[in-house]
Amino acid sequence: MLKLEYSPVALDKLGAVYRYIANELYNPNGAAKVISSIRDKVRKLKFMPELGAPLASRRAFVPEHLLDVRVLLCGKYIVMYRHDGNTIKVLCIYHTAEDYVNHLFKIR
Numbered sequence: 407m408l409k410l411e412y413s414p415v416a417l418d419k420l421g422a423v424y425r426y427i428a429n430e431l432y433n434p435n436g437a438a439k440v441i442s443s444i445r446d447k448v449r450k451l452k453f454m455p456e457l458g459a460p461l462a463s464r465r466a467f468v469p470e471h472l473l474d475v476r477v478l479l480c481g482k483y484i485v486m487y488r489h490d491g492n493t494i495k496v497l498c499i500y501h502t503a504e505d506y507v508n509h510l511f512k513i514r
Contacts, residue, residue: 408452409493416485419499420444423483440481447480448487448496455489461510472510486510 412420420441427437451457458478462468468475475497478485484506486497500506 408455408489408491410449410452410496411493412496413498415498416496423499423501440483444480444483444485444499447478448485448494451478451487451489451494455494458485458487461486469510475510 423444424437424441427440428434431437456476458476460473461475461477462473474488475486476488478487479502480499482502484500484502486499486506488495488497498506498509500509
């Protein structure tokens with residue numbers, strides 16, 4: 407089984423998603439369910455690391471440093487991750503309404 411790691415950026419985003427749903431939408435139970443759903447789907451990557459589609463299959467041009475990034479859809483959220491044979495590293499998480507393409511160039 408592969409090891410699972412979240413980058414600090416991904417952990418910050420999970421916290422921001424929780425706070426938004428819990429505080430702005432006044433739904434702490436819903437926030438907990440959304441976070442749990444995302445984390446449950448990400449955990450599946452430990453057993454099926456190819457579950458997400460390669461980022462290169464979603465865009466015509468992908469910079470070389472992003473060729474190994476994969477995309478996992480988790481409801482209304484997109485999880486960007488890499489796997490190296492030993493570890494799944496969750497790089498970042500975006501809501502599908504976000505302009506995540508502009509942020510991709512910051513991933514290393």
